[in-house]
Amino acid sequence: MSLASSSSAGTYELDRAHVLHSWSAQADVDPMVVERAEGVHVWDADGRCYLDFTSQLVNTNIGHQHPAVVQAVREQAEQLCTISPACATEPRSRAARLIAERTPEGLDKIFFTNGGAEAVENAVRMARSHTGRHKVLSRYRSYHGATTTAINLTGDPRRWPNEQSGAGTVHFFGPHPYRSPFHSRDESEECRRALEHLEQVIELEGPETVAALVLETVPGTAGIMPPPPGYLRGVRELCDRYGIVYIADEVMAGFGRTGAWFAVEHYGVTPDLIAFAKGVNSGYVPLGGVAVNEAIASTFDHRAYPGGLTYSGHPLACAAAVATITAMDEEGIVDNAATVGAEVLGPGLRELAERHPSIGDVRGLGVFWALELVTDRATKEPAAPYGGSGPVMKRLVAECAEAGLLIPTTYHRVHVVPPCTITAQQAREGLAVLDGALDTVDRTLAEQHG
Incomplete structure (x- = not known):
């Protein structure tokens, strides 16, 4: 047996002996x-x-x-590997500026997390704190993460065994022309009926109880379903009418995936909050975050934001984000x-x-x-x-x-x-x-x- 094959066999054996894999029956895993x-x-x-x-x-x-990102992480590690998020650091400040320059106008404050699920969790927390309401709406055929609020907002079967603490989460049907829940004949009819259904859900739940609506701009794991023309503008109008915070989940769709920095650019809408992760630094070091508009950010000007993370804006992750965004621009x-x-x-x-x-x-x-x-x-x-x-x-x-x-x-x-x-x-x-x-x-x- 060669050294390489011996090493790989050892790696495999150690994995099977000690690693618990996500979303898997462990006896069936063959990595x-x-x-x-x-x-x-x-x-x-x-x-x-x-x-x-x-x-x-x-x-x-x-x-x-990518050599530029690898080099940026290496150089940052030699200078400053980690520090409390209470401190200001160059990589976090630069990453926040670069992200804010690419979000829709007005979303200029960035709260950093370790990944996408935490981004959704904190976006919901911000919306609830800002509105004083509790309920959050999300669509069936969606995925928002595996932490408590995020998994209960999720609209696919991974939610089912995790629904022990989903108080305040309400699901609705989003547009899906190929498998229309509204028996629509074309995209225009699908859009209109989906918006009518959403407004009815809001009214039946009580608009004064609904803090936020969380929507993947283009649902990812649930089926990559670009919304029909006009749907997201209609969602924005409903949120404005009823005082609901519109949270765009761009964890998967953001940072170039759809051919735009953020997928909302394709549809001409500006959410109140954008949850992001994944492509912000291509996963080289775990990083996510929330882009926040002025109205919600100002809620916490003179009252403490009720959340935080030990690794919020981690220097290595933010250095990777700066290098990633720069490379995406230059190349x-x-x-x-x-x-x-x-x-x-x-x-x-x-x-x-x-x-x-x-x-x-x-x-x-x-x-x-x-x-x-x-x-x-x-x-x-x-x-x-x-x-x-x-x-x-x-x-x-x-x-x-x-x-x-x-x-x-x-x-x-x-x-x-x-x-x-x-x-x-x-x-x-x-x-x-x-x-x-x-x-x-x-x-x-x-x-x-x-």
Whole structure:
């Protein structure tokens, strides 16, 4: 046995002996041992190279091991690794300024957290403190994090075993033209009926009790569903009418993922709060935060904000954020995401849908796309059950990996979410591998359903 294989075997054994994996039945876990990563590629311990269409957890927006970010973290570690958040530091101050320069006008204060779930938790805390109300609305088919408030706001099955303390959280149906809960005939009707439904929920819950509405601008894990034109403007109008704080969850959609700094730019709306994480520094060091407008920030001018974190604005994480945002600017990474999405991924995925009867729907923007796999286009029966997976989805992932492509699936969906740095040629290479794996899906489903 070579030294490399011996080391990887030891790593695997230690993982299985001592690591508890998230969202998994532990007896079924079989993790890949990763040796290194660079750009849009990952290498396992056996030296096999994979094109990363996952961006890991849709967070490595600038790709792996970007030299400028690695160098920034190294230099910051040599100067100041950590300090109390009560102190002002150059990396935190610079990161806050760079983020505020890219948020919609008026969201100029930044509260830093360790990640996305804490960002949502603190955004809700700010809204409740500001309004003096308690209830928070969120949509079904959403994901907001795994901490207490965030998981209860979540609208997918991961919420179910965690609903012991969800007081004040209320769910509503958001627009989903492909699987319309409103039996709509087109996007315009879907938008109108979804807004009518939301207003009815607000009225039935009591507007004077509702502190905030939390909405992923483009829902991510729940299905990458860009909202129909006019929906978010309607949400903004409802929030204004009833004095509700509008919280945009851009943890996954922000920092270039949709081909804009923040996805709300596509829809011409300005939320009161934006929760962010992931792409802010591509996950090189854990970081998240909340961008806060003046009205809510001023609530805490002369009264203490009732929250805080030991690592809020951690110097290493903020140094990584400064380097990431700077690199995204200097290298045109956000524009690249928009271009690859419009010219390669969007057209390429729609071409796959023309050839593969297992694809029921294609949707997305930037480098943020989903395919819904179905057993029958007419009935739209999912290729795997809601809240679960199935053999056909597992086989697709395995065939892609065998051909050198890492691709994520959620229930019956395939998500196409490469780093924002991916080139047109690399995107085409990944689509070609996916094309071959979908041939197997088509045959398997045809055999199963005769």
